[in-house]
Amino acid sequence: MHSFGYRANALLTFAVTILAVMCAIASVSDNFNSPSPTSQVQVLNINWFRNKPDGDDELSMTMNISADLQSLFTWNTKQIFVFLAAEYETPQNSLNQVSLWDGIIPAKEHARFYIHTTNKYRFVDQGSNLRERDFNMTLHWHVMPKTGKMFADKIVMTDMIFGAW
Amino acid sequence: MGWIGEQIDSVKSMQFRQLLTQAVSLGMIVTSALIIWKGLMCITGSESPVVVVLSGSMEPGFKRGDILFLHMSKEPIRAGEIVVFNVDGREIPIVHRVIKVHEREGSGEVDVLTKGDNNFGDDRLLYAEGQMWLQRHHIMGRAVGFLPYVGWVTIIMTEQPIIKYILIGALGLLVITSKE
Numbered sequence: 001m002h003s004f005g006y007r008a009n010a011l012l013t014f015a016v017t018i019l020a021v022m023c024a025i026a027s028v029s030d031n032f033n034s035p036s037p038t039s040q041v042q043v044l045n046i047n048w049f050r051n052k053p054d055g056d057d058e059l060s061m062t063m064n065i066s067a068d069l070q071s072l073f074t075w076n077t078k079q080i081f082v083f084l085a086a087e088y089e090t091p092q093n094s095l096n097q098v099s100l101w102d103g104i105i106p107a108k109e110h111a112r113f114y115i116h117t118t119n120k121y122r123f124v125d126q127g128s129n130l131r132e133r134d135f136n137m138t139l140h141w142h143v144m145p146k147t148g149k150m151f152a153d154k155i156v157m158t159d160m161i162f163g164a165w
Numbered sequence: 166m167g168w169i170g171e172q173i174d175s176v177k178s179m180q181f182r183q184l185l186t187q188a189v190s191l192g193m194i195v196t197s198a199l200i201i202w203k204g205l206m207c208i209t210g211s212e213s214p215v216v217v218v219l220s221g222s223m224e225p226g227f228k229r230g231d232i233l234f235l236h237m238s239k240e241p242i243r244a245g246e247i248v249v250f251n252v253d254g255r256e257i258p259i260v261h262r263v264i265k266v267h268e269r270e271g272s273g274e275v276d277v278l279t280k281g282d283n284n285f286g287d288d289r290l291l292y293a294e295g296q297m298w299l300q301r302h303h304i305m306g307r308a309v310g311f312l313p314y315v316g317w318v319t320i321i322m323t324e325q326p327i328i329k330y331i332l333i334g335a336l337g338l339l340v341i342t343s344k345e
Contacts (some may be wrong), residue, residue, distance in 0.1 A: 023312065027310075031226075032197075036258035050221075051176070079225060079226060079227065081245075081262070081282060083244070084246060085244050087246075091268055091270070092269065092270055093267050093268055093270055094268050094269070094270040094273075095266065095267075096266070096267050096268075097243065097265060097266040097267075098244075098265050099244055099245075099264035099265060102264075104226070104282065106225065120231070121264060121265075121287070123198070124266045126276070134343075140245045142245050142246065142259070142262075142309065144226045144227075145311060146288040147311060147312055147313060148310060148311065148312075149309065149310050149311075150247075150308065150309060150310065150311060152245060152246070
């Protein structure tokens with residue numbers, strides 16, 4: 001009844017249970033954080049625009065991105081994945097989301113940033129609809145925890161219009 | 166003589182009952198594991214509710230050996246979500262992030278492009294030849310929860326099958342020899 005094996009088993013079970021409960025509590029504690037992130041994006045220049053041979057529009061632009069995501073960090077945050085997406089509507093597609101830039105923020109100290117960049121990923125439309133298109137710049141973030149539930153949210157920046165060029 | 170015969174019968178029946186109890190408890194363990202797995206499948210709506218990360222393509226977010234909990238709802242797929250998808254002609258599902266979404270007007274069909282956070286380029290090289298986009302039916306679920314390290318058990322057991330057999334043998338022996 002109280003053999004070595006029995007005690008080792010009981011100890012292991014108890015340890016694993018406690019660990020699981022602590023993980024669950026750490027994950028639940030994330031819900032008490034009410035973050036207030038801010039962000040600003042400026043499109044400085046359309047570098048070039050072209051209609052690819054297959055008929056799709058593509059463009060390149062230069063942007064200023066600044067954001068303060070420090071309030072998103074809690075003790076259970078491993079990293080934050082942040083990306084900027086252009087979101088727009090076209091006659092064929094009710095929603096287009098194209099990621100233009102992304103980054104990984106490993107710690108709270110780096111969560112307030114400013115970056116001057118061209119689009120990191122190609123901005124290609126499905127079809128030829130980018131000219132004079134109304135679109136939103138949206139900063140999305142994805143909080144990756146040390147353990148437990150993942151969180152995601154976004155800030156939608158004001159409407160912008162690609163001018164005639 | 167009658168008394169001895171009675172004793173032998175009693176011992177025989179004892180062993181039979183004990184054997185039966187052990188068989189039943191073993192069956193209970195196996196079936197409850199099956200019930201939990203199938204129940205999770207029902208709740209999450211995903212054909213594999215828990216997956217183990219096998220590659221480092223999502224580092225430093227997900228490392229090899231981490232466990233992801235999947236959920237598959239009717240909600241549309243959006244950029245930034247981490248999805249698990251199957252590519253035609255590949256057996257092992259891939260866990261990567263959605264970077265582009267084009268959702269058709271009316272039908273709501275989606276074209277999705279993915280990329281691993283730690284990879285340099287997007288996933289078009291991983292897709293089947295000539296495939297430009299993932300559709301809804303390729304996607305098995307989206308990751309909603311995360312548990313570090315636990316998946317190493319599975320990785321070790323698949324890569325060193327001998328450990329798996331030793332473990333199963335030892336557990337089986339324990340169940341059979343244990344007394345209440």
